[in-house]
Amino acid sequence: MDALLTAADSALRTLFVPPRASRACPTVPEFAPDSDMPAQDKALSGALMRVNHVGEICAQALYTAQALAARSGPQPDETLARQLEAAGREETDHLAWTRERLDELGARPSLLNPLWYAGAFGLGLLAGRLGHGLSLGFVVETERQVEAHLASHMDRLPAQDQASRAIVAQMKDDEARHARDAQSAGATELPLPVKGLMRLAARVMTTVAHRV
Numbered sequence: 001m002d003a004l005l006t007a008a009d010s011a012l013r014t015l016f017v018p019p020r021a022s023r024a025c026p027t028v029p030e031f032a033p034d035s036d037m038p039a040q041d042k043a044l045s046g047a048l049m050r051v052n053h054v055g056e057i058c059a060q061a062l063y064t065a066q067a068l069a070a071r072s073g074p075q076p077d078e079t080l081a082r083q084l085e086a087a088g089r090e091e092t093d094h095l096a097w098t099r100e101r102l103d104e105l106g107a108r109p110s111l112l113n114p115l116w117y118a119g120a121f122g123l124g125l126l127a128g129r130l131g132h133g134l135s136l137g138f139v140v141e142t143e144r145q146v147e148a149h150l151a152s153h154m155d156r157l158p159a160q161d162q163a164s165r166a167i168v169a170q171m172k173d174d175e176a177r178h179a180r181d182a183q184s185a186g187a188t189e190l191p192l193p194v195k196g197l198m199r200l201a202a203r204v205m206t207t208v209a210h211r212v
């Protein structure tokens, strides 16, 4: 019951309370004001950062659900639950930075955030039920796919948008580290078809969130 209340609290917090970062938002010295950016570039940055914000909403849901599953499964794994929660806390920085950047760009977060959260939460519960190795394997694969996705944004973001680039670059480094941490905690490699399905689900999310 306690675990369920914690999960519900985390969901409401993620969706409705402005996130607070524990690390300062990454910035660059040669920061160009957003007002100098052409409207088209600004719109593109807004769409890409909305996708990244949705990714972080999903990260909160995944880590919370996987921690819940680890703690409440047939063989409670408190160490794993705590590790997942710690990673989730670091993702809160990403959530706050992307949200802040959306506001600066005058873009709005995805209207479907409750839906993204619910979907990711379900996936996280499923992954968490598969046990220590596969649950961590799911983290590794998710973080690797997010890292590759963020790398593609470094190509797609307008050259002038240094502020978004600084955030995405730092997130990319963090996600790579999350993957390494999960790997060294005893992750099992996921089967190829599962990785393919995850990529497909991510593509649906990124395509829709780009617009809505």
Ligand SMILES: [Fe+2]
Pocket: 056, 059, 091, 094, 171, 175
């Ligand atoms: Fe993240």
Ligand SMILES: [Fe+2]
Pocket: 059, 091, 143, 174, 175, 178
């Ligand atoms: Fe991550």
